[in-house]
Amino acid sequence: MLRRAVTRFHFTALLAMLLAAGALACGFWPLLTASIATLFLAIGLGVAIPQLSFFGPFICAGDRSKKQVALTFDDGPDARSTPALLDLLRENEIEAAFFVIGKKVDADPALANRILREGHLLENHTYEHSYATNFYSTVKLTAELTRAQQAIQKHTGTTPKYFRPPVGLSNPNTFHAAAALRLKVIGWNIRSLDTKLTDPVRIVQRIERGLKPGAIILLHDGNIPVERLVVTVKLLLTKLREHGYEVVRLDRMLG
Numbered sequence: 652m653l654r655r656a657v658t659r660f661h662f663t664a665l666l667a668m669l670l671a672a673g674a675l676a677c678g679f680w681p682l683l684t685a686s687i688a689t690l691f692l693a694i695g696l697g698v699a700i701p702q703l704s705f706f707g708p709f710i711c712a713g714d715r716s717k718k719q720v721a722l723t724f725d726d727g728p729d730a731r732s733t734p735a736l737l738d739l740l741r742e743n744e745i746e747a748a749f750f751v752i753g754k755k756v757d758a759d760p761a762l763a764n765r766i767l768r769e770g771h772l773l774e775n776h777t778y779e780h781s782y783a784t785n786f787y788s789t790v791k792l793t794a795e796l797t798r799a800q801q802a803i804q805k806h807t808g809t810t811p812k813y814f815r816p817p818v819g820l821s822n823p824n825t826f827h828a829a830a831a832l833r834l835k836v837i838g839w840n841i842r843s844l845d846t847k848l849t850d851p852v853r854i855v856q857r858i859e860r861g862l863k864p865g866a867i868i869l870l871h872d873g874n875i876p877v878e879r880l881v882v883t884v885k886l887l888l889t890k891l892r893e894h895g896y897e898v899v900r901l902d903r904m905l906g
Contacts, residue, residue: 658704658705658706658707658823658826659697659703659704659705659706660693660694660697660705660706660823663690663693663694663705664690667686667687667689667690670682670683670685670686671683671686671687674686693705697821697822698785698820698821698822699820701819701821701838701839702838702840705821706821706822706823706825706826707821707823707825707826707829707836708826708835708836709821709836709837709838710835710836710837710838710867710905711837711838711839711840711867712840712865712866712867713865713866713867713901713904713905713906714864714865714904714905714906715863715864715865716864716865717864717865717897717904718864718895718896718897719864719865719896719897719898719899719904720841720862720864720865720866720867720868720891720896720897720898720899720904721747721748721866721867721868721898721899721900721901721904721905722745722747722748722868722870722884722887722898723747723748723749723750723815723837723839723867723868723869723870723901724736724747724748724749724750724870724871724872724873725749725750725776725815725869725870725871725872725873726750726751726752726776726780726871726872726873726874727749727751727752727755727762727766727871727872727873728749728751728755728756728759728762728763728766728872728873729755729872729873729874729875730759730762731877732872732873732875732876732877732880733749733762733766733872733873734762734765735877735880735881736872736877736880736881736884737765737766737769737771739881739884739885740769740771740884741769743888745888745898746769746770746771746772746898746899746900747771747772747898747900747901748771748772748774748813748837748900748901748902749766749771749772749773749774749872750774750775750776750813750814750815750837751763751766751773751774751775751776751799751803752776752777752778752779752780752799752873753775753776753777753778753779753798753799753800753801753802753803754778754779754780754802755873756773756799756802756803756806756807757802757806760806760807763803763806763807764806764807767807767809770900771900772813772900772901772902773803773807773809773811774811774812774813774814774815774837775796775799775800775803775811775813775814775815775834776799776814776815776817777795777796777799777816777817778795778796778798778799778802779795780817781795781817782817782818784816784817784820785816785817785818785820785821785822785825787824788824789824789827789828789831792824792825792828793827793828793831793832795828796814796828796829796832796834797832799811800832811834812833812834812835812902813834813835813836813837813901813902814829814832814834814835814836814837815836815837815838816836819838819839819842819869821836837867837901838867839867839868839869840861840863840865840866840867841858841861841862841866841867841868841869842869843857843858843868843869843870843871843883844857845870845871845875845879845880845883846871846874846875849879851879851882851883851886852886854883854887855883855886855887855890858887858890859890859894862891862894862896865904867901867904868887870883870884
């Protein structure tokens with residue numbers, strides 16, 4: 652059985668319980684209310700912001716001593732957009748990390764194999780990509796991740812080493828399930844919002860504002876119009892070169 656690490660969540664919950672117990676003992680109700688409210692606020696922020704690593708070791712950046720960034724793409728493979736993206740990355744000799752949905756790999760194994768063949772990483776983004784994933788029990792989430800692992804292994808022969816939760820939401824179960832499969836949990840420190848913004852210039856401007864050595868940039872190839880995706884990535888690569896950044900594959904940046 653894998654040992655469960657003590658996290659910021661555990662420390663925060665313990666402190667909140669001690670304060671609540673003290674408030675109850677003294678009958679100091681404002682402190683009780685404040686301790687409970689603070690705990691729920693901390694949990695909410697921990698769920699929504701991967702960089703806090705509140706529930707476990709969320710990896711959201713690489714080596715900050717080198718002017719390097721990693722490109723990551725979620726929610727594929729998508730036959731409508733991924734091939735054109737791969738063409739562009741190949742032309743620019745860029746290797747990226749693709750966090751793929753297991754059922755999409757089952758549906759299009761040839762495209763998943765092309766991603767690998769062209770030097771990119773193929774990593775776990777769950778099997779179904781349900782927006783209810785963050786409410787799954789550890790057992791159910793482990794089964795979901797296992798199913799994605801098996802789909803990727805079956806069709807490509809590779810075993811993912813990394814996992815990115817859908818929408819980046821997390822809780823203690825996220826890290827328990829990932830640890831059971833020896834998967835490292837990957838977040839980001841630059842979110843492009845390319846599923847909400849439609850103007851490639853605005854998307855790239857948002858990325859530029861957050862640029863820093865070791866940045867993990869979150870983009871999507873699944874369910875993104877191919878023209879927008881290609882223009883966005885082409886413009887992004889130009890801007891990264893202008894700023895003197897090297898694009899390296901995620902695993903190499905993490906070392």
